[in-house]
Amino acid sequence: MKNTDIKIVDTTLRDGEQTAGVVFSKAEKLQIARMLDEIGVHQIEAGIPVMGGDEEEAIKAIVKAGLKASIMGWNRAVISDIEASLRCGVDAVAISISTSDIHIKYKLKKTREWVLENMVKATEFAKKHGVYVSVNAEDASRTDMEFLLQFAKAAKEAGADRLRYCDTVGIMEPFTMYEVIKTIIEKVGIPVEMHTHNDFGMATANALAGVRAGATYVGVTVNGLGERAGNAALEEVVMALKYIYNIDLGIKTYKLRELSEYVAKASQRELPVNKAIVGKNIFAHESGIHADGVIKYPKTYEVFSPEEVGGERQIVIGKHSGTHALIRKFQEYGINLPEEDAQELLKKVRALAVELKRPLFDKELMYLYQDYLKEKAKKEGE
Numbered sequence: 001m002k003n004t005d006i007k008i009v010d011t012t013l014r015d016g017e018q019t020a021g022v023v024f025s026k027a028e029k030l031q032i033a034r035m036l037d038e039i040g041v042h043q044i045e046a047g048i049p050v051m052g053g054d055e056e057e058a059i060k061a062i063v064k065a066g067l068k069a070s071i072m073g074w075n076r077a078v079i080s081d082i083e084a085s086l087r088c089g090v091d092a093v094a095i096s097i098s099t100s101d102i103h104i105k106y107k108l109k110k111t112r113e114w115v116l117e118n119m120v121k122a123t124e125f126a127k128k129h130g131v132y133v134s135v136n137a138e139d140a141s142r143t144d145m146e147f148l149l150q151f152a153k154a155a156k157e158a159g160a161d162r163l164r165y166c167d168t169v170g171i172m173e174p175f176t177m178y179e180v181i182k183t184i185i186e187k188v189g190i191p192v193e194m195h196t197h198n199d200f201g202m203a204t205a206n207a208l209a210g211v212r213a214g215a216t217y218v219g220v221t222v223n224g225l226g227e228r229a230g231n232a233a234l235e236e237v238v239m240a241l242k243y244i245y246n247i248d249l250g251i252k253t254y255k256l257r258e259l260s261e262y263v264a265k266a267s268q269r270e271l272p273v274n275k276a277i278v279g280k281n282i283f284a285h286e287s288g289i290h291a292d293g294v295i296k297y298p299k300t301y302e303v304f305s306p307e308e309v310g311g312e313r314q315i316v317i318g319k320h321s322g323t324h325a326l327i328r329k330f331q332e333y334g335i336n337l338p339e340e341d342a343q344e345l346l347k348k349v350r351a352l353a354v355e356l357k358r359p360l361f362d363k364e365l366m367y368l369y370q371d372y373l374k375e376k377a378k379k380e381g382e
């Protein structure tokens with residue numbers, strides 16, 4: 001696949017901040033927007049203007065920052081919501097309304113006709129004011145397909161620039177997603193944005209399936225923040241597009257780790273060490289066979305280099321280490337460790353790692369080495 005027209009829509013500041021318990025300050029919102037802009041994200045969903053107060057001020061500040069990215073405000077299909085977005089000066093609005101019967105009946109307590117009517121009214125109103133419009137089908141993945149197509153067609157006719165397909169409760173899997181998105185694009189001919197949630201751990205896979213089917217926008221959040229299990233992660237989508245689909249969006253990926261760490265701090269959601277792409281352990285190798293392979297040729301166990309995402313390679317010495325890693329570690333200390341010494345020392349390394357239930361620090365390794373040398377000298381003197 002080679003479609004480089006794909007655009008990243010980052011919603012860290014809207015869906016990301018909807019993570020239960022997460023609040024960004026105005027200064028943090030502005031800083032995150034700047035960092036997203038700097039790495040080359042195409043559109044930033046900056047928040048929900050109708051909330052007013054700090055939220056409105058933060059969005060206004062982001063608009064005033066003069067970023068290259070398009071700035072989008074999120075709205076219900078309600079005119080006063082859109083008026084609040086327009087007051088913030090955004091160039092794009094998301095107009096969201098539920099399309100599934102379960103939402104229409106139990107949440108909105110309305111009818112399909114009411115949904116269509118209000119979406120069309122809101123879209124026409126926004127277009128009259130000259131902004132870019134994404135019409136968002138909330139709970140699209142649990143929506144009757146015929147109604148979803150009718151909704152998408154009505155959105156297109158009302159002037160919508162794209163349709164956001166929301167897998168609101170993360171219920172989709174990639175094979176079905178591919179078929180559904182392909183059908184929407186073929187039958188309606190409207191650009192589609194993927195907005196996928198991670199309830200079954202498939203947000204990134206589902207986003208990619210949508211891209212394969214022809215979706216040209218992908219909604220993401222930094223670190224996969226977002227409602228419940230979160231959204232497709234920016235860093236995962238960008239790197240998966242590059243290395244699995246061969247689509248390079250020109251994002252400055254070497255800044256991803258810095259961005260992830262900033263958002264982790266601002267959201268008070270620590271980055272798991274094994275977080276795909278940006279976790280601390282993504283380039284850490286302990287197992288003897290892996291460390292040996294990476295020392296000889298990094299691509300044996302790394303798809304891309306740590307520098308590409310702002311990470312660092314680590315050779316960890318612990319229970320599963322082999323002699324090659326140990327010899328390499330001692331070379332870093334300026335010590336030439338002969339093979340037979342490495343084999344003997346490794347036994348001690350294993351024993352200590354088992355006792356401590358963790359890998360060894362450099363200092364501990366040096367103490368072990370000094371003990372080993374003393375024992376060896378004693379044996380040789382006997």
Ligand SMILES: CC(=O)SCCNC(=O)CCNC(=O)[C@H](O)C(C)(C)COP(=O)(O)OP(=O)(O)OC[C@H]1O[C@@H](n2cnc3c(N)ncnc32)[C@H](O)[C@@H]1OP(=O)(O)O
Binds near residue numbers: 076077098107168
């Ligand atoms: C799946 C998602 O992520 S959707 C985005 C969710 N994000 C948020 O809710 C965060 C920000 N939300 C808020 O600040 C508030 O909920 C507001 C300002 C939007 C609305 O606040 P309130 O007027 O106090 O209403 P409240 O949130 O309690 O209830 C939502 C109302 O909006 C209606 N509603 C919900 N979605 C939509 C929609 N897409 N279009 C039109 N109306 C909607 C509900 O039916 C309910 O209306 P009702 O009062 O007639 O029952």
Ligand SMILES: O=C(O)CCC(=O)C(=O)O
Binds near residue numbers: 138167
């Ligand atoms: O993006 C939208 O408009 C819908 C809200 C949402 O985040 C979702 O449905 O998952």
